[in-house]
């Protein structure tokens with residue numbers, strides 16, 4: 001028999017599998033609201049003009065294709081964490097922020113969790129919100145961490161169950177690892193307020209928990225990269241030694257370039273050096289060193305003032321278009337007298353709206369209306385535009401009635 005005779009067929013990915021089903025559908029009315037990837041008002045992927053300009057600059061530079069260091073392109077690492085933490089962040093100024101380029105956000109999560117599994121003594125359990133991004137638990141498992149949950153979303157109010165979240169964080173064994181979405185929570189689009197983040201910092205500190213931030217959407221929630229980094233910067237100012245996973249997939253449209261960072265706040269430059277050396281020992285046998293092109297693009301943009309300004313206006317344009325689609329979808333659903341309350345579609349922020357649609361309603365939308373979204377009822381708002389939002393609202397209204 002074949003060497004692989006015993007290999008079982010695995011399930012399609014809950015998110016990326018939706019795109020496969022969408023591609024296979026031949027109906028011209030089809031709409032893909034699955035994968036969290038921005039599309040412009042014509043439904044097309046958007047290569048940011050600032051990225052196109054950086055491509056031209058790089059092309060003229062005719063750089064070589066040599067290996068990067070294990071921790072990536074140094075200029076990219078520096079500029080990326082300055083964007084996240086702020087240029088005047090104490091760990092950066094005091095030379096005690098350990099940072100490595102990563103294979104986008106997923107790679108940062110994997111390296112970060114493997115690092116904790118090996119070096120974080122207080123716990124081998126990471127607590128993730130309910131619900132959370134579909135890949136978090138699988139990454140934790142392969143990284144060697146146990147994955148548990150804390151309450152987060154309240155279906156009754158379609159909002160944050162802050163009291164339950166705090167209660168669960170307080171109930172975790174001291175020193176637990178708490179995964180926090182820095183902004184634009186996926187899949188719910190529901191974030192703590194700045195006031196609530198301050199309370200969360202106190203609760204995490206009181207229990208000596210470890211704050212593990214996933215920031216995949218900086219700039220995408222509010223259109224303002226500083227505002228979206230509030231939680232990360234506040235926790236650092238409050239003295240938490242956080243780990244941060246950063247992605248440039250969405251806010252710079254570099255999905256397939258796989259550009260991100262993983263960073264850890266340490267106590268001193270000497271400790272940073274030891275942490276750096278152990279990060280390298282996790283990365284080297286995993287993928288040795290990261291791809292150079294995307295890092296050069298980001299480094300070019302963030303180090304050229306007019307390009308950075310242009311980029312910031314582009315990320316705000318993307319965020320604003322999504323907010324515009326929230327308004328339009330809400331108005332259409334109300335116009336169609338769709339049973340139920342739909343205000344959450346407007347109040348949620350970031351790429352996604354957690355509609356409240358049930359799995360069987362999601363299946364009906366795929367089968368009858370050729371509209372694809374994840375079975376938890378999440379829709380990627382950027383999949384909507386002025387020419388399909390009415391059709392989507394009508395179809396959604398039908399399955400709800």
Ligand SMILES: Cc1ncc(COP(=O)(O)O)c(CN[C@@H](CCC(=O)O)C(=O)O)c1O
Nearest residue numbers: 015035036104105106133186214216247249
């Ligand atoms: C919270 C969160 N963390 C990390 C990532 C990883 O993104 P990278 O591309 O590795 O930087 C995503 C992407 N989630 C999107 C995109 C598709 C996917 O990878 O699932 C989504 O949920 O649709 C995410 O939503």
